[in-house]
Amino acid sequence: MEVNELISKSPIRIFEDSINGGLGRGNLGVITSRHGMGKTACLVHLAIDRILQDENIVHVSFGANLEHVMGWYKEVFKEITDFKSMDEAVEVYERIRKNRVLMNFSQENASMDKILASLKTLMNQGSFQADALFFDGYRLTVATEEDVRKIKDFAKEMNVEIWFTVSPVKSNVEFDEYGIPATLNRDLIDVLVGMHYNDEKSRVIMTVVKDHSSDIPKPAGVCLDPKTMLIAE
């Protein structure tokens, strides 16, 4: 399969259609669910899709082991690509290394100001023109509104789109039918996607709960492949 084909046939195109053609720069998108539904795989899938389109991304993780994160990229890459020529696979994989920067912070010790300052340094001094940021495991449910506001302003200022994966911090939080924890403040979020497990279909269903200005939940048109945990039709 060629790169162009890989992009055009990706199930992410369907997902993008369901959210009005994509998140869009300056906006915040959130994927949320209970633990263990496969949010990280989903996020990495979105990130690789951007890299294939030759965009630059920053993967921001919190207290995670960076080797694990790199492992995710390697696995997801293997899963979604199927190149006939080895040469092309090597070249595309090289692009993943080049267009991706991983940043790791501990959320307890690093303030949002510090995190955003670091990202800004990377984009300015490091001349890394990021197109999208992926915050994996940021505790948005306990973040102050001020912090979220700062992230939003940052997205606008730097002209990037920012995706989050969010799980509630406490274990006794209630979830609605779409998999959205009750503790999540939706106000500043532009696109909100919930994931929940459907017993009948025995797969993880994705629902677009908020899509820019529209607040009416609708199916995302995609779900998670139970085997690979990746976005599939």
Add this chain to the structure above:
Amino acid sequence: MTELEKMRNIGISAHIDSGKTTLSERILYYCNRIHAIHEVHGKDGVGATMDSMELERERGITIASAATSVTWKGYDINVIDTPGHVDFTVEVERSLRVLDGAILVLCSVGGVQSQSITVDRQMNRYRVPRIAFINKCDRTGANPFHVVEQMREKLKLNAVMVEIPIGLEDKLEGVVDLLRMKALYFDGPNGDIVREEEVPENLMEQALERRQMLLEEAGNFDDDLMEQLLEGEEPDIEVVEKAIRKGTLSLQFCPVFCGSAHKNKGIQPLLDGVTKYLPNPSEVENRALDLNDNEREVVLESDPDRDPVVLAFKLEDGQYGQLTYIRVYEGCLKKGDELYNTRTKKKFKIGRLIKMHASEMEDIQEAKCGDIAALFGIDCASGDTFCGGKVNYAMTSMFVPNPVISLAIFPKDKKSQDNMSKAINRFMKEDPTFQCYVDPESNQTIIKGMGELHLDVYVERMRREYKCEVEIGQPEVAYREAISQRAEFNFTHKKQTGGSGQFARVAGYIEPILSAPGSDEEVKDYEFASEVKGGAIPTEYIPSCDKGFQTAMKKGPQLGFPIVGVKCVVNDGAWHPVDSSDMAFQTAAIGAFKEAFAKAKPAILEPIMKVEIEGPSEFQGAIFGTVNQRRGMIISSTEDNGTCRVDAEVPLAEMFGYSTVLRSMTQGKAEYTMEVCRYAKVPTSLGEELKKKAAEKEAKEKKK
């Protein structure tokens, strides 16, 4: 207990500045080998005992691995202190080859650093059982528990603490021995006196929890212990120790000690750990190749009565002649014995047999089985095997990495020239990663090595030890050449005008050897296959083609660097009953390769360094900037506790002089380490420039 069971050959390796030499110094002191402790960067100006070279003391780094023997509670321990800088990696490799066990030293603040990963990989390659020592627990920001986590995650070691510290940072007082549940304090000005006390109450809970973890892990290695644990009995300490030992020897367990070498805390228990958990020579399987039996692999047995098998693992040219460090694998050596060098096939007599204590030496009458000693005045190269004459073995050779940079050197006067060749000869014998050749085109002497520091040290040593003043050229990167696509060849070599003629035709294709993306497998440099059918090329000439290709790959047409990663396949050809010869086919293969190479989209490869930069967070921007200016790629950045760590990949060609730049940009507060991680294509525009330069250089030299 036999003598053999009371012998340990251990090494100490770690990341730069984790305090390996400081630790060795303490070990020497506590084993009564030295009577005063001198610090590496000490104000007394003496320098550490193990850093015996003048240059080592001046720079505060270890260059050559020094060997020392000590005695601890009746055990003979041979300690090898190894350099931490990756430029001297061959020293590390060499010592690991002859070691039976190792202490992996980690900094309690820095944790698992890039070099720790390299060292760990090397230990795995030689299957060296290890115990870990988390040093510098007195430093601000020390967190040994975090380091243990990192060891489990990054090094995939089953690391379990056998001690926990009492207090941390400036409040470090001692350690708790989790097996015996005793607190150990180190009294006296140099921590000589170990005082045993009850475990402080505030640590009790943590200690019990850690102890449980230790017992559970140890239980996996001993059924009796597991049974005792399951039944809730208090296990015997001997049984637990036996289990830990078993796990450690099988490389499935790594006991972790902690303390601070600088503050003299936790060293004695570590020495106990060496005797308890690391193997004696007979517990390690060593293999050799039997040269009389088609290089069949044989397992060596540590039996003192057998015919001696000895490996020369290191040469050193001292003021009294050549010193050869040896390890006795089988049999034992006595002064006056006759040995046989299986490589040169020459016999020699053992004149002087000595034991080394860093720079001092002691004459001994006999080297026992398993021992590390040194011989005087033997002419050999490092890696040679000596046998007693009854067997003809060769110990498998050691892994030697390829040099990555080169430097032209010119002696300033006639006297220096003589001394320079003497010095270079000696260095080459000592260090296989230091290479030298005279470029036939420019007539320049070129030295090659593992990094700027590596060559720097040798140039400095020439100056000091050989009084040889040299000028040096710009360091140059060792590029490689490669192809990007498959290309066919069909080449006829014909010379049939008068006299005996030459005729050969070879046809086939060349293609790049690629590894799957993301895999860490090393790609082979060269492969050859023959798909010739129906005798188009007679069988006896197939190896000639192979040889011809290999010759052609030694020097690429673009820059003159070796070509790598090519598979050559011959599938057709033609020959002549009279005019075909080995030479003719070799020449044809060279011609064929050149023809195909030009069509195969040739590319230039350059070494890419994995660079790890660490410094205070406020310099993050500066660090990003320097990486960016150097065609570098930021892989990741981690921030914690006011320090940031940036991992990047940067071409070696851009890294020359980086240490100065980094130092001045960050007020000397940031440090970096690097090592070669892979070879990658040079961007086309840059490649063109390189080619132009190479052509210009050649033209200039032709004019001369």
